[in-house]
Amino acid sequence: MRVSDQQRDLTPLAPLGLGRLRSGPVRSQRPVYVDLLPPCNAGCPAGENIQAWLAHVKAGDHEAAWRQLTLDNPFPAIHGRVCYHPCETACNRADLDGAVSIHGVERFLGDLAIERGWQFEAPATRTGHRVLVIGSGPSGLSAAYHLARQGHDVVVRDNGPAPGGMMRYGIPAYRLPRHVLDAEIDRLVRLGVRFEQDHRVTDLEAERLEGGFDAVFVAVGAHLSKRVDIPNMDAGRVLDAVTFLRGVETGEQQPLHGTVAVYGGGNTAMDAARVARRVGADESVIVYRRSREQMPAHEEEAEDAEAEGIRINWLRTIQDMGEGELTVEVQELDEHGRPHGTGTYETLAADTVILALGQESDTAFLRDVAGVEFDDDVVKVAPSTLMTGAPGIFAGGDAVPSQRTVTIGVGHGKRAARSIDAWLHSEEFVKEPRHDIIHSDRLNLWYFGDHDRRQQPELDPAARIAAFEEVVSGLSEQEAGFEAGRCLSCGNCFECDGCFGACPEDAIIKLGKGLRYEFDYAKCTGCGTCYRQCPVHAIEMVAESEFTRSESTQPVLTQPVLTQPELTQVDATDSVERG
Structure with missing residues (x-):
């Protein structure tokens, strides 16, 4: 061959x-x-390294998990309750059997830390720099925490009787119990942050000079309610939602009776309607001019309100007020999704009307500060540093153009603290570059198998409206460990x-x-x-x-x-x- x-x-x-x-x-x-970069980390407005602290929980080292988490966010017990967890919306596990209950595990760690008295470690050295924080809401508290850990002396001045801002005076106790809020703020006091309450800042330059402050972070909340003119408003009892919720917290609000109509479609409107039932209203209804798909409130907020018997009247606007009743006009959406009147009117019973049409920031004291520029009620800042046009004056949270949530405010506080620290040391803070986010189509999901998400118990709706008891309970240690074990460790x-x-x-x-x-x-x-x-x-x-x-x-x-x-x-x- x-x-x-x-x-x-x-x-x-x-x-x-x-x-x-x-x-x-x-x-x-x-x-x-x-x-x-896992999508949960990428989706967290507070910049938490979620995957890292979940790994510690999975390993059974809860204190290490809490300390990893609080490198970025000092308030896990708060966020585990009030954050709308965009990290879970991004979670790749949702494409398998359901997103990891990240907020549930975060709350477990936060509550465990309160129970066991875990405290933040004091900085090894002091810088000698003094920083003034104006506002004790989430953004101001976050900045104070990070600045204190960097070794700066921090003073927080706020015009409220107790610190917390809208977390205390806007979020009802059935969502955020006050002992939880107080415990997480108390850690900042132990860290050395000084709080001066009932202090309204009117002359920023004078306070900065007199106090010897090297830098200022403005973190005032959106406490001023927007108003609307409705014919015959004097004929009925009209309250604004912010004042109403604050009055309930301080004990100044008188009980309500009959039917309460809340005008608005945001989270504040949902809270106001739910609180109204808890302070005596026989019935709460919500009137909103757009559709459910267009409401600014988170869907779970609307679902919780409806579960408590609150009726939401979509595509309705209040046209007139009378004694014990409202005249509303039915709306419809045009081809661009904008509502307009149809000429059809309805009558709704309403003994009290609560206006929840949005809030504005109380930034008037900055109007005379040279270099500070405004966009309506909010302050213009450099997006990368959050510094205003005035050297050494930074702003964040509700005081700047942003979504107004607790978690975004906390993220702004962290970013501002890093920028302030760099500025005080005459350095330029360079933000780390974003890296490749790993999505589920690049994972081998077959490896993990199906393991259903653990659910947090909730009070029966009929029992909720009787008091301000917390509606949602936490996960047990076993359940939190199970949820941490569901993390895919993406990428x-x-x-x-x-x-x-x-x-x-x-x-x-x-x-x-x-x-x-x-x-x-x-x-x-x-x-x-x-x-x-x-x-x-x-x-x-x-x-x-x-x-x-x-x-x-x-x-x-x-x-x-x-x-x-x-x-x-x-x-x-x-x-x-x-x-």
Whole structure:
């Protein structure tokens, strides 16, 4: 039988075990371990490293989890109750069997810390710098915390009788019990933050000079209610929602009777309607000019209100008020989704009307400060630093154009504290770059199996309206651990040993618990088996052309694709544009 020329030119492989070099395919790519940005971290306005503290809970080290969490957010017991958890909306586990109950685990850690008396560690050194924080709401408290941990002396001045801002005077106790709020603020006092309540700032420059403050952070809340002119308003009892909720908190609000109509469609409107039932109203109704899909309130807020028997009248506007009743006009949406009147009118019973049409920030004291510019009631700031046009004066939370939530306010406080610290040291704060966010289509979800989310118990709706008892209960230790275990560790190795066991060339070296693995590139053929099986996409295949050989035996990646683990955190909201 004749051998072809092609066959004749082939050099046969040496038998195995003879110690000779064998010819084979040239490696064109190699695996590299990476740390990508999980979507929960990317979605957190407070910039928490959620994946990291969930891992500590999964390991059973609750205090380590709390300390990891509070590096970014000092108020886990508060946020576990009032945050609308955009991290869960982003969670990749939702594409499998349901998002991880991140807020439930956060609340568990916060409550456990209160129970066990965990405190923040004091800074090792003091800087000698003094910073004034105006406003003791979430943004001001967050800034005070981070500034204090950086070693600065911090004074918080606020015109309310007790600190907390809208967390105390706007969020009802059935959502945020006051002992929880007080406990989390008390840690700041123990850290050295000084609070001066019932102090209204009127002349900022004078206070800054007299107090020897090197920088100022303005974090006043949106406490001023917007008004609307309704014909015959004097014929009925009219309250504004902010004043009403504040009066309930301070005990100044008289009981309500009969039917209460709340005009508005935001979260404040939902709270006002629910609180009205708890202070004596026989019935609460909500009147809102747009559709359910267009309401600014979060859907869960509307659902909770409806569960308590509150009727929401969508696409209605109040046209007139009479003794014990309202005239409302039915609206309809045009092709652009804008409501307009139809000429059809209805009559609703209403002994009291509560206006919840939005709030404005109390920033009038800044009008005379040179360099500070305004956009209506809010202050213009540099988005990256939150500094106003006046050197050393920063602003955040409700005082700047932004969505007005507790978590965004806390994120602004952290960002401002970093910027203030850099400014005080005559440095420029450079924000870390955003990195590749890992989504579920790049994960091997089959690896994890189905494990349903644990639900938090809730009071029966009929029992809720009788008092201000907390409606939603927390997770148990076992349930919190189970939820932490549901985390997919998206984009970050969790040492499952999959790559170690799958490599056909034994080219993966296991470094020990917590140290992960490394590749032995002398053995690696670049087959990609480790990459294809990795459940969390913690391995990337990189072309050989991206590497060069150094004097050592380890290859050097010329264009790194690795992101450092500490960069898996995301700063407070990237934009302060109005939501």
